[in-house]
Amino acid sequence: MTSPKGTPDRAAGAGPSAPPAPVSAPDYSHELARLAALLADRTRAAFCLALLDGRAWTAGELAACAGVAPSTASEHLSRLTEGGLLVERRQGRHRYVQLAGPRVAELLESVTAHLDAPPVPPRGLRAANASAALARGRTCYDHLAGRLGVALTDAMTARGLLDQDGGFALTVTGRAWFADALGVPSDALCGGRRPPARGCLDWTERRQHLAGAAGARLCERLLEQHWIRRIGTGRAVRLTPEGTDALRELLGIDGAAAGLA
Template sequence: MTTPAYSSELARLAALLADRTRATFCLALLDGRAWTLGELAAYAQVAPSTASEHLTRLTEGGLLAEHRQGRHRYVRLAGPRVAELLETLTAQLDPPTEAPHGLRAVHSSAALARGRTCYDHLAGRLGVTITDAMTGCGLLDQDGGFALTDAGRDWLTGRLDIEPAALRTGRRPQARGCLDWTERRPHLAGTAGARLCERLLDRRWIRRIGSGRAVRLTRDGATALHDLLGIDGATADLL
């Protein structure tokens, strides 16, 4: 592809996100789940007809994928690469200068900073803490790039019972550093990050808070992270 063609495609992609409503939809969908048109319209506080127009643009532009079930139109991010793009772009922004208003907004903002999903892997203080602990234990190598070590693969497949084949799905990297927009440091993405998040949810070591992206470490989870990665109780209390 020639440089002018790249320029044209980059401008087209930027135009898709250069609207507050469309950006709001994309950030909401970072929870990795499918939303209905009505749910997104209510979340962004726009009319369903307006939401439909924006969702059509995002779908045709390749950022979202949709499927219909009965009379409902469901949309989700088109894949992990879109999620990583959104998280990386958000991490380049300065923190909002205006503090959230109201007790509910303050609690929501704090919960997202403490721990959340970034599409299908863990982010926030929880995600970065786990990533740092894995690195300290020799399970991740952040010096020679961002990669699982042999010990890291054994840990995931042995200690966490993750099928080896589940770490080799498609062309997605096995491990990738995703720049965290609240911590400003990388957390673990890729298939390893996705399977780790899935396992922690399955074992109820973390739980979702409400219907959004925020997650919280459970008491059993704090014990497990101490046993598996040496994360101490004082640190776990912050998660």
């Protein structure tokens, strides 16, 4: 007996047909091992964490930061660049390196958030102050992290600007707020492979802060308006008196009560 298309039907009582061949998943084991090897060195890890401030550094600056010789730094930077974690920028005779993009920064911040706190606390007053400043507020590549980043995210969520229940998304009201309060048009929050809003797990607060295009534009505007300022040459930022007033008016954030001032 044949089917309407002329294909013989399986005879009644015949055994079951052979199961379909299993579809093998892509094997990422080699690439995962390669990536882990890049970060499995304390000097290279220190370089990557320093570059989370989003800026370009010279090899000499990174060498001083990690406490290694310039020749050692150059060797490690070559490996990180060849491995795709860093990119090189040249300006005249000077060579700068920076993280290859937001996805690398997100990877580093997410991995760090899963680590336990270092068993040995910072030694000395200067190191303790630097650690406290990072926890209070810092840049995570191009967006804000620490207590400041989380406070901004919580306030935006409470006011209906962010939706954390159905994922992590900027609401219609949130897009209007960016345009009206910060002068950031909607088209500046879209485009490319980067989502308008994304949650990033904060490694000190162990909670989500705002990343994505909206997080980058928010950080950019706060720096331009001098509502936050960088502390020295590192990642730490502090809320200015003008910023304290602005965030209280725009988002109802009490900087002193939140430990931001």
